[in-house]
Amino acid sequence: MIRHATVADRARISEIRNAVRENKLGAANVSKVADTARWIYDNGTFWVWEEDGAVQGFAVADPRDGTIFGLFIHPDYEGRGIGRTLLPLACDDLRKAGFAVATLTTSPATRAEGFYRTDGWIEIGRQDDGQIIFEKKL
Ligand SMILES: CC(C)(COP(=O)(O)OP(=O)(O)OC[C@H]1O[C@@H](n2cnc3c(N)ncnc32)[C@H](O)[C@@H]1OP(=O)(O)O)[C@@H](O)C(=O)NCCC(=O)NCCS
Secondary structure (H helix, E strand, O other), rough: OEEOHHHHHHHHHHHHHOOOOOOOOOOHHHHHHHHHHHHHHHHHHHHEEEEEOOEEEEEEEEOOEEEEEEEEEOHHHHOOOHHHHHHHHHHHHHHHHOOOEEEEOOOOOOOOHHHHOOOOOOOEEEEEOOOEEEEEEO
């Protein structure tokens, strides 16, 4: 089942964010990510995938800057089409917020890199820390 997250989902969303094996949250980013997550919980939308009685993945956009803030699937539920299903919902939120292009960053040589390239995201550069910057027309 796909639905909007509620306050009750926050702990499970954090659990999934911390369970991933790639694109793990670095210590330097913890407080910035927490601030953004708080703003989105208050003003925007996390999309969640619920299965087997629990949230198993989420996608979320930041409508302030046109970025995909997060796409994370629990490792036990990867490779079953959940990411491919949730990502367009977050992209649609950006389109509705007036963006013509979505942007995101991800670590190179990860499953996510291949996933985004397969999904038509175009690399437009690298950050100083090596993260790939991807863009896709909405
Ligand atoms: C990246 C991630 C979101 C993908 O979600 P997922 O639910 O496992 O992906 P899906 O099952 O929806 O895959 C969709 C398609 O992408 C393809 N794909 C997945 N990984 C791929 C790869 N490394 N290279 C090429 N294609 C890939 C799949 O083959 C699939 O297409 P198919 O069904 O036609 O075969 C998920 O693996 C994840 O949460 N990873 C850890 C956290 C992370 O890195 N998030 C991104 C942070 S920016």
